[in-house]
Amino acid sequence: MDTLGAKALAPLPRRLTVALCGVMLTAIFLVDRQAVLAASLTSHPALVEAAATWDLTVGSSLLSWWVLGRDFRWPVWSLVPLFFASLALAAMALPEGHHGALRVAHLAAAPLELLTLAFLVRKVLLGRRSFRSDPARDGTWDAQAALQQAFAEALGPGRVAEVMAYEMSVLYYALGARHATAPDDGLTYHRRNSYGAIVFALLLATAVEVAAVHFLASLWSHRLAWILSGLGIYGALWIWGDWRACRLRPVTIRNGILRVGFGLRWRLDVPLDAVRIVRPPTAEEKANRRAVDLRLALPGAPWKVLELDRPVRAEGIYGLRRTVRRLGLGLDEPGRLEAALAEANPDTESR
Numbered sequence: 001m002d003t004l005g006a007k008a009l010a011p012l013p014r015r016l017t018v019a020l021c022g023v024m025l026t027a028i029f030l031v032d033r034q035a036v037l038a039a040s041l042t043s044h045p046a047l048v049e050a051a052a053t054w055d056l057t058v059g060s061s062l063l064s065w066w067v068l069g070r071d072f073r074w075p076v077w078s079l080v081p082l083f084f085a086s087l088a089l090a091a092m093a094l095p096e097g098h099h100g101a102l103r104v105a106h107l108a109a110a111p112l113e114l115l116t117l118a119f120l121v122r123k124v125l126l127g128r129r130s131f132r133s134d135p136a137r138d139g140t141w142d143a144q145a146a147l148q149q150a151f152a153e154a155l156g157p158g159r160v161a162e163v164m165a166y167e168m169s170v171l172y173y174a175l176g177a178r179h180a181t182a183p184d185d186g187l188t189y190h191r192r193n194s195y196g197a198i199v200f201a202l203l204l205a206t207a208v209e210v211a212a213v214h215f216l217a218s219l220w221s222h223r224l225a226w227i228l229s230g231l232g233i234y235g236a237l238w239i240w241g242d243w244r245a246c247r248l249r250p251v252t253i254r255n256g257i258l259r260v261g262f263g264l265r266w267r268l269d270v271p272l273d274a275v276r277i278v279r280p281p282t283a284e285e286k287a288n289r290r291a292v293d294l295r296l297a298l299p300g301a302p303w304k305v306l307e308l309d310r311p312v313r314a315e316g317i318y319g320l321r322r323t324v325r326r327l328g329l330g331l332d333e334p335g336r337l338e339a340a341l342a343e344a345n346p347d348t349e350s351r
Contacts, residue, residue, distance in 0.1 A: 014071055021067040025060055025089070032056050033093045046100070053101035056090035057083060072158075080112065142249065142261060144169040162319030169264060173248070174241030186250025188332045189262070190243075193301040199243045206236045238264070246298070251331060253340045260329065262296040268314035268324065270306070272344035277307040278337075281328060294322055297330025304334055 032052040039048035061082040065074060087109060090102050148165040152158075190196070210232035217225035242263040249261030258270040285291040285305065294314055297303035306327040314322045331337055 017068060017071045021064055024063055024067065028055060028060055028063070029089065029093045033095070036094055036098050039098070049094075049098050050101040053090055053094065053105060056093055057086045057102075057105050060086045060089060084109065084113070142259075142267070143172050144245075144249075144261070144264070144267065147172070159319055166264075166318050169245075170238055170241045172241075173245045173264065174237040183250060183252055186252050187336055188247075188250045189296075189301065189330055190246040190298060190332075192332045193298050193330075195246070195298045195300075196243070198299060199239060202239050203236055206232060206239070210236075251329070251337075253337075256344055258337075258340075260296060260327075264317070266294065266296060266314050266316045266322075268294075268312055268327075270308065270312050270327065272341055274308045274310050274312065275306050275341050275345065276309045277305075278341060279305050279307070281305050285328070292326045292328045293324040294326075295328035297328060301330035302334075303328050303330030305329075 032055050036049055036052045039045035039052075042048055061079055064082050064086075065076075065079050068074065069078065087102070087105060090105070091099070094102060144165070147168050148162060151161040151165040151168075210229050213232065214225045214229045217228050242265065245261070246263045249263070249267075251261070252259045253272070256272050258272055258275075259267075260270065261267045281292070281303065289295055292305060295303065306329055308325050308327065311323045311325050314324050316322065329337075
């Protein structure tokens with residue numbers, strides 16, 4: 001019996017759990033909608049409407065958290081964004097003219113939104129302070145890493161925190177970071193390949209494309225035109241933010257660690273004693289990006305391959321992970337890296 005009970009309580013595969021939750025929410029959506037449509041046939045239509053609104057908001061939030069929270073390890077506070085999402089679900093489910101109780105729910109949600117925002121801001125600021133005081137950072141400041149740690153402390157570790165931290169990093173480097181400066185001892189990788197000219201050309205082309213697409217799309221739908229324009233503007237912000245991140249996040253060597261921050265795309269820490277061979281790339285590696293585990297070199301920049309004796313983990317866009325044993329790295333002054341590697345690990349072979 002204990003075995004049967006353990007199997008019954010064991011979590012389902014995540015895809016099956018998500019599908020099960022979707023089926024349940026769809027059933028709630030359809031049943032409550034039909035109940036509201038038939039409410040006029042009852043003696044208390046307002047009560048039926050209020051019950052359906054409660055079911056679509058509070059009930060669906062609790063159900064989603066109970067079904068998904070166990071497998072995905074969501075904390076209790078995740079009920080708040082689930083409730084906000086359920087308000088949108090209720091607006092779609094309830095027919096026009098039956099939103100009286102839903103308006104009351106929106107009024108009740110307003111102070112909850114302010115409290116949630118204050119909670120997140122406080123958590124992010126505390127995480128930022130904790131990152132600054134972390135002795136493992138050796139006094140270095142990396143906005144993307146700081147934001148990721150802050151959102152992880154505020155929201156809990158997971159993909160949602162990583163996505164939000166990345167989006168905030170894009171805005172930070174694109175619109176903020178006015179007083180940020182690159183470390184004096186950093187190894188740059190953007191100066192000798194005319195990458196700035198490429199960025200300027202991309203931004204100019206994006207501006208022309210956004211205007212043209214907006215004009216053409218507005219002939220069919222103004223809403224679609226503004227959506228496409230917003231995506232184009234975000235693309236321009238990303239290009240500009242990535243360019244500024246390339247300038248402000250050089251490769252650094254501190255306490256035996258090679259810290260690589262490659263624009264807004266990748267970052268990883270490589271122990272210097274893990275590097276066994278530094279060599280030029282082969283013809284196959286130059287032609288095929290997949291010939292090395294990760295190539296971090298801007299267009300037109302020369303690069304070398306670092307072969308490691310143990311894998312390291314690289315973190316990319318939206319929390320993407322990659323295991324690296326052969327790293328392609330392009331620097332403006334590769335000799336400085338080779339000298340640091342030779343000093344840290346005399347067994348490193350340089351070609």
